[in-house]
Amino acid sequence: MARSKIDRRKFLAGVALAGAASASPEGAKAATPPIMEKAPRPSALRPSAAVAAAETGTPQISAKPAGMPGSDFMVDVIKALDIPYLPSNPAQSFRGLHESLIDYGGNKKPEFLTCTHEETSVAMAHGYFKIAGKPLLVLCHGTVGLQHAAMAIYNAWCDRVPVIVMGGTDLDASKRPPGVPTFHSAQDVCALIRDFTKWDDQPVSLQHFAQSFVRAYKLAMTPPYEPVALALNAELQEMTANDRARLTIPRYVPTTPPQGDLNAVREAARLLANAEHPVIVADKCARTANGVKLLVELAEALQAPVIDQKGRMNFPNTHHLSQNARGRTLIGEADVILGLELSDYWGTVNAFIDNGEVDGAGLQESHIKPTAKLISISSVLLNTKSNYQDFQRLQVVDIEMAADAEATLPALIEAVKQALPSSRKAAIEARGVGMKKAWNEARDRTRQAAAYAWDASPIGTARMAMEVYAQIKDLDWSSVGGDRQLSSWPSRLWPMEKYYHHIGGPGGYGIGYGAPAAVGAALANRDAGRFSINFQPDGDMMYSPGVLWTAVHHGIPLLTVMHNNRGYHQEVMHVQRVANRRDRIAYAGKDLGPIGTRIENPVIDYGKLAGSLGMWSAGPITDPNDLAPALKKAVQVVKAGEPALVDVVTQPR
Amino acid sequence: MIVRALIVTMIFAQDPAAAASAEHGKVAFMQHGCWQCHGTVGQGSIATSGGKPLAPGLLPWETFSSFVRSTNRAMPPYSDKILTEGDLEDIYAYLQSIPKPPDAKTIPLLNP
Numbered sequence: 001m002a003r004s005k006i007d008r009r010k011f012l013a014g015v016a017l018a019g020a021a022s023a024s025p026e027g028a029k030a031a032t033p034p035i036m037e038k039a040p041r042p043s044a045l046r047p048s049a050a051v052a053a054a055e056t057g058t059p060q061i062s063a064k065p066a067g068m069p070g071s072d073f074m075v076d077v078i079k080a081l082d083i084p085y086l087p088s089n090p091a092q093s094f095r096g097l098h099e100s101l102i103d104y105g106g107n108k109k110p111e112f113l114t115c116t117h118e119e120t121s122v123a124m125a126h127g128y129f130k131i132a133g134k135p136l137l138v139l140c141h142g143t144v145g146l147q148h149a150a151m152a153i154y155n156a157w158c159d160r161v162p163v164i165v166m167g168g169t170d171l172d173a174s175k176r177p178p179g180v181p182t183f184h185s186a187q188d189v190c191a192l193i194r195d196f197t198k199w200d201d202q203p204v205s206l207q208h209f210a211q212s213f214v215r216a217y218k219l220a221m222t223p224p225y226e227p228v229a230l231a232l233n234a235e236l237q238e239m240t241a242n243d244r245a246r247l248t249i250p251r252y253v254p255t256t257p258p259q260g261d262l263n264a265v266r267e268a269a270r271l272l273a274n275a276e277h278p279v280i281v282a283d284k285c286a287r288t289a290n291g292v293k294l295l296v297e298l299a300e301a302l303q304a305p306v307i308d309q310k311g312r313m314n315f316p317n318t319h320h321l322s323q324n325a326r327g328r329t330l331i332g333e334a335d336v337i338l339g340l341e342l343s344d345y346w347g348t349v350n351a352f353i354d355n356g357e358v359d360g361a362g363l364q365e366s367h368i369k370p371t372a373k374l375i376s377i378s379s380v381l382l383n384t385k386s387n388y389q390d391f392q393r394l395q396v397v398d399i400e401m402a403a404d405a406e407a408t409l410p411a412l413i414e415a416v417k418q419a420l421p422s423s424r425k426a427a428i429e430a431r432g433v434g435m436k437k438a439w440n441e442a443r444d445r446t447r448q449a450a451a452y453a454w455d456a457s458p459i460g461t462a463r464m465a466m467e468v469y470a471q472i473k474d475l476d477w478s479s480v481g482g483d484r485q486l487s488s489w490p491s492r493l494w495p496m497e498k499y500y501h502h503i504g505g506p507g508g509y510g511i512g513y514g515a516p517a518a519v520g521a522a523l524a525n526r527d528a529g530r531f532s533i534n535f536q537p538d539g540d541m542m543y544s545p546g547v548l549w550t551a552v553h554h555g556i557p558l559l560t561v562m563h564n565n566r567g568y569h570q571e572v573m574h575v576q577r578v579a580n581r582r583d584r585i586a587y588a589g590k591d592l593g594p595i596g597t598r599i600e601n602p603v604i605d606y607g608k609l610a611g612s613l614g615m616w617s618a619g620p621i622t623d624p625n626d627l628a629p630a631l632k633k634a635v636q637v638v639k640a641g642e643p644a645l646v647d648v649v650t651q652p653r
Numbered sequence: 654m655i656v657r658a659l660i661v662t663m664i665f666a667q668d669p670a671a672a673a674s675a676e677h678g679k680v681a682f683m684q685h686g687c688w689q690c691h692g693t694v695g696q697g698s699i700a701t702s703g704g705k706p707l708a709p710g711l712l713p714w715e716t717f718s719s720f721v722r723s724t725n726r727a728m729p730p731y732s733d734k735i736l737t738e739g740d741l742e743d744i745y746a747y748l749q750s751i752p753k754p755p756d757a758k759t760i761p762l763l764n765p
Contacts, residue, residue, distance in 0.1 A: 355725050363725070447757040447764075452696035452706050454754060461698065466762040473765060487698040511670070572689045573701070573729075580729035585684065593686060653691050653698035 007286055028097030068244045070206050071100035071237040077210045077486065079109055080249045081217050083164075085128065085139050086110035087121040091141040093168025096237030098139070110137055113523075113554055116546025118145045122152035124547070125163040127517030129481060130312070130503040132522035133288060135162040135220055142167035142189030142231060150193055151371040151510045155228045157196035158343070159311070159507020160284055160380070160389045161318040162220035163227040168235035181234075190229045195387040198226035202233070206241055207248070213251040222255040223287070223404040224379040233345040240355040253620050260377055260408035268338065268375045268399050274424070275336035278304040281348055283342035283395075284311035285405045288446070290318070293341075301416050303432035305330050310488075311343060311504045317499040320435050326494075332367050337374045339397070340405040346393035349374065356581050373398045390508065399599035421597035446492050458649045459624045465489035465535070467627040468561055469634045474533055480521035481514050481534035482506070486563050487653050490535065500530065515560070519551045520650065521527030522558035522643075529636060532557065538564045541606065549613040551643040559638045560630075560645040562606045564620065565652045567598045610645035619647025671737075678747030681740040690728070695748050703727070708748040717745060
């Protein structure tokens with residue numbers, strides 16, 4: 001403290017000397033403005049009586065309102081739902097609740113996770129749920145924050161993932177501050193995201209808040225799981241609850257998921273039991289670890305092949321009935337197809353080739369036998385929104401159950417076992433033998449396909465996947481990113497048996513999901529003691545690189561391996577296709593692909609990017625022989641509880 | 654003389670690489686964007702080429718050329734206005750030069 005005083009004196013003396021210097025004739029000569037030639041004016045107005053009294057009199061402490069801050073009660077409500085984390089970017093419109101969460105709530109359950117973008121916040125909640133099975137709460141500015149968050153909410157909507165979003169607003173125009181807070185308010189903040197949230201409300205009292213928060217949680221957690229939203233009025237947060245005892249928090253009772261009608265279940269079982277070539281296709285079927293077990297039981301009862309579309313980890317790829325490699329062929333030969341929570345049934349049984357033929361409609365071909373019977377179990381039929389087209393094309397099916405597939409599986413398994421005629425026992429066993437042979441052959445073909453480009457530079461994606469696997473295979477690992485961008489090598493080559501071995505993709509294919517969803521999933525894995533790995537596409541990374549800082553700041557261990565193909569690869573062929581149709585060369589300029597589709601000139605150094613955000617990093621790596629040592633070090637960092645990034649320059653896919 | 658010309662034509666039809674440049678073919682393969690779906694060494698991908706490698710095991714020249722010029726499947730056709738016959742022959746020569754991959758059984762990482 002004494003040292004501080006001395007420093008202050010020296011500083012003031014310095015200021016005085018500097019002032020004297022600038023007042024010298026020499027200094028004035030260079031800097032005197034013309035106004036100085038006029039009559040001097042006082043440097044400040046005389047203080048008013050009120051200002052003088054405030055500055056010289058004894059400060060009066062405002063009387064603190066009795067009772068409880070409204071936002072403290074909100075924290076009580078939030079805590080009642082046992083929400084572990086709150087990934088959010090701070091905003092004035094929820095300052096009351098923010099302060100209550102960290103001071104009254106002790107920053108525990110939920111713990112505030114500092115995010116650098118609202119899209120990141122929601123995507124983290126999205127990834128977290130797919131591992132932990134619990135929804136998180138995200139706070140946003142009601143206007144600009146929700147606009148940032150909107151794409152991530154849409155992804156969660158398409159992926160049937162619950163997220164509870166609250167958008168701050170200040171409804172009373174006569175009380176709210178002008179300027180920024182008014183820019184950040186709206187009459188109906190949830191309107192912006194209403195098309196892709198299951199339910200929303202704008203509570204006008206604290207009791208209303210309690211009812212709506214519990215209702216929002218309940219609706220979000222009833223299949224089909226979906227995001228929900230609440231408008232969070234500033235006045236409600238900052239008001240005083242004079243009588244806390246009169247406020248009640250409704251008890252949360254989970255809703256039973258909708259199950260298929262028993263008659264429909266029995267008819268589906270009859271078709272499956274008597275089929276010569278039944279096929280099961282699963283997309284977002286297994287909501288939990290139990291869902292995987294149930295699907296195995298059903299497939300084994302029928303010895304039916306399973307095509308896993310990987311919206312979730314539905315079926316172990318080490319099982320002989322896992323027949324993804326022959327998906328199209330098996331669907332084409334099937335006499336009965338059971339679709340479980342398919343995002344796109346039409347696309348499963350038809351082909352669409354975008355080649356401009358048929359007056360621009362492209363080739364649209366059925367892939368199934370005309371006599372094939374189609375069965376669908378999907379809870380998405382219970383969604384009733386119309387604007388966004390995530391419901392996909394209408395596919396006519398023979399039996400359609402508006403029900404949750406996982407919840408319906410026990411009844412279906414039982415019905416199938418009862419419907420199986422003893423006369424078909426030998427045929428079903430023989431089908432299983434054939435499936436085992438096909439599974440072995442497919443595994444050998446897949447491994448040989450992985451050998452192509454094994455030593456290539458840019459590095460082949462199969463090589464990258466297997467170099468990573470070599471480093472983590474003895475750990476309890478979880479792949480928390482999509483792998484379609486790298487030819488699905490991890491799901492084709494790694495043994496995936498547990499429900500957390502992969503978590504599917506973004507749902508709505510909105511780019512910017514990958515990195516933050518992986519961090520959210522890694523957070524859930526951290527709490528479960530698992531090792532998380534994410535193959536991270538470069539284009540996706542650049543939407544929200546700030547999430548790397550969030551991972552470091554909150555000590556979320558995650559191995560990020562950059563799939564750095566230096567382009568928006570998905571878009572290349574769209575431009576190429578149209579250029580070819582018009583007999584024109586797609587102009588690349590100085591890049592290696594059509595202008596607008598490449599991320600080069602300059603290339604991005606993701607190692608440096610991660611390093612600048614405080615993360616351990618290595619790369620860019622271009623020689624496949626350099627992968628193992630870098631990955632080994634990175635795995636050690638992650639095992640020690642920190643995130644790490646290895647930048648790998650890769651083949652396009 | 655006619656017989657000799659016929660023999661030369663037949664050889665060329667079977668193997669355009671005899672007159673083409675694999676080195677320039679690699680450049681053309683990159684410039685025309687073939688690598689974006691087929692990989693820089695023709696390895697292919699299940700995401701962009703049905704999982705089928707271009708090479709080795711290259712299609713016969715006539716089939717290859719005909720497919721590139723007139724396909725109506727997922728790959729768009731390339732007319733000679735945007736991909737000259739010379740460049741296509743050179744690309745074919747490059748693909749022919751790609752060595753066979755190692756046997757997967759000899760790669761320890763593929764046999765964990």
